[in-house]
Structures are given as C-alpha cells and as structure tokens.
Amino acid sequence: MGRRLLLVEGKSDEHVMYALCKRHGVPEKFRIKPAESVEGLLDLLQIEPRASDMERLAAIVDADQDVGARWAAARARLLRAGYRDVPAAPAPGGTFLVDAEARLPNLGLWLMPDNRLPGMLEDFLSFLVPRGDGCLPLVDDFLASIPSESRRFAEIQHAKARIHAWLAVQEEPGKPLGQAITARYLDTETIAASEFLAWLRKALVE
Incomplete structure (x- = not known):
C-alpha cells in the first residue's frame, strides 16, 4: 500500500484531527502533515500529488473570508499538479478527485468550516x-x-x-x-462532525 497523507494548515489543526479520529475510531491508515500556513498548504497541493509512492491525498484548508477565492487558489494548484476535472466550486459534502489516467493519487479536499460558508477550523x-x-x-x-x-x-x-x-x-x-x-466538551456526534468524518473516511480510509 502506498502513502496516505492528510494535509492541514497548522499544529492546532493536526491535534484536532488526531483527537477527532481517536474519538471515532478512525483507522490509522494515514499520516497528518501540518504545513504551518495556508500558502504552504496550497503549495503542497501542487507538490505532493507528484510523489511516486502517494496512493491517497487529502487536504483541509480554511475558506477564511472568501470561499470562492480560496477554492480558486486550491483549484489552480491542483490543475498545475495534473488533475483535469477539478470542479469550479467545492462539493457540499467535500470534494473528491479520481484521475487514474493521469496516474495521480485519489484526492479529497475540504474547505473549513463546511465547504459552503466562509470561516475556519x-x-x-x-x-x-x-x-x-x-x-x-x-x-x-x-x-x-x-x-x-x-x-x-x-x-x-x-x-x-x-x-x-x-x-x-x-x-x-x-x-x-x-x-x-x-474531554468531550465538544459534541462530535453532531451532523457537522458526521459529514466531515464521512468525507475523511472516504478520502483516506475506505
């Protein structure tokens, strides 16, 4: 099995993902890599798909103030990486790209908070x-x-x-x-958490 990698913006995002996965028993089939900045993460979207041993790649990026602009920036990096059918807008349940013909890893992309609204983790x-x-x-x-x-x-x-x-x-x-x-101060059984975890499992586990 090749590498499976989840890209996140920073250490806080990394710790949240570890805690959320542990809370829900998500199998440890992938590594989490913090990029330390949104620009660093966007650049990795162009670089990591070209790794010869990469089987699956997923990324979580904050939409911040402008969902459209952030998606356009991510989409441009993915097109440069070689993905051809990158949609013009994110899918509500998280985006998935499969391009076997181009010999690129299956890729999942999630815009925080929910692929629809501006915002962050x-x-x-x-x-x-x-x-x-x-x-x-x-x-x-x-x-x-x-x-x-x-x-x-x-x-x-x-x-x-x-x-x-x-x-x-x-x-x-x-x-x-x-x-x-x-500590269970936050409720990870909400619809928002369930939708996110469904995307994560499909992108990196199933």
Missing part, C-alpha cells in the same frame, strides 16, 4: 458546541460588548476568540482545541 468547532449550551450566548454578548477601540483581535480572528473564550469557562478552563474534543 474554529467555526467548524463552534458547530460542535453542545445544543442548548448556556455559555456560548454569554460569550457572544461579551465579545459584542467590547468597544472597537478596546478590541485587540482582528475581525477575521473572531471565530478563534469566540471558541477560546467559550473554552475558558469550561470545567477545566483553557483546554487546547484537540483536548477539548478528548
């Missing part, structure tokens, strides 16, 4: 906050109450501030994101 994790949780609305009120002149994070980082503020008021305050999954 932390937005996806906010979908895993247990239904009926009473703290998240209070966190939202607190963040909204901070005057713009006193707010120290950029608006693009709002999702990070939100999930970490929520984690700061859990039983053991301030757990990192991956540990929050292990």
Whole structure:
C-alpha cells in the first residue's frame, strides 16, 4: 500500500484531527502533515500529488473570508499538479478527485468550516458546541460588548476568540482545541462532525 497523507494548515489543526479520529475510531491508515500556513498548504497541493509512492491525498484548508477565492487558489494548484476535472466550486459534502489516467493519487479536499460558508477550523468547532449550551450566548454578548477601540483581535480572528473564550469557562478552563474534543466538551456526534468524518473516511480510509 502506498502513502496516505492528510494535509492541514497548522499544529492546532493536526491535534484536532488526531483527537477527532481517536474519538471515532478512525483507522490509522494515514499520516497528518501540518504545513504551518495556508500558502504552504496550497503549495503542497501542487507538490505532493507528484510523489511516486502517494496512493491517497487529502487536504483541509480554511475558506477564511472568501470561499470562492480560496477554492480558486486550491483549484489552480491542483490543475498545475495534473488533475483535469477539478470542479469550479467545492462539493457540499467535500470534494473528491479520481484521475487514474493521469496516474495521480485519489484526492479529497475540504474547505473549513463546511465547504459552503466562509470561516475556519474554529467555526467548524463552534458547530460542535453542545445544543442548548448556556455559555456560548454569554460569550457572544461579551465579545459584542467590547468597544472597537478596546478590541485587540482582528475581525477575521473572531471565530478563534469566540471558541477560546467559550473554552475558558469550561470545567477545566483553557483546554487546547484537540483536548477539548478528548474531554468531550465538544459534541462530535453532531451532523457537522458526521459529514466531515464521512468525507475523511472516504478520502483516506475506505
């Protein structure tokens, strides 16, 4: 069996993936490689498919503020790598590419949070906050109450501030994101988690 590799943007993403896979018993048939930046990950989308021993490749990239622009950047790298039928937009359940004729590995691509909305890993994790949780609305009120002149994070980082503020008021305050999954503060049985895990299994395991 050839190599199976999951590309993620950074260490935090890596820890979340390990915790999520362990929580759901996903077989350890692939390695996770953090790229340390979104640009680094996009570049790897062009480089890694050409590895002679690569059997399957998957990547998780934040959509950030513009889903269309981020998809276009990823699509351009994949076309340069040799994939021919790369769709013009991401599939709602995650994208899969199979190009046996070009002798490229099967590839899966997921845009965080859900292939539809702008956002990032932390937005996806906010979908895993247990239904009926009473703290998240209070966190939202607190963040909204901070005057713009006193707010120290950029608006693009709002999702990070939100999930970490929520984690700061859990039983053991301030757990990192991956540990929050292990501690079951986050509910990995949600529809959002199930859809993501179905994509991951199809891309790298099944």
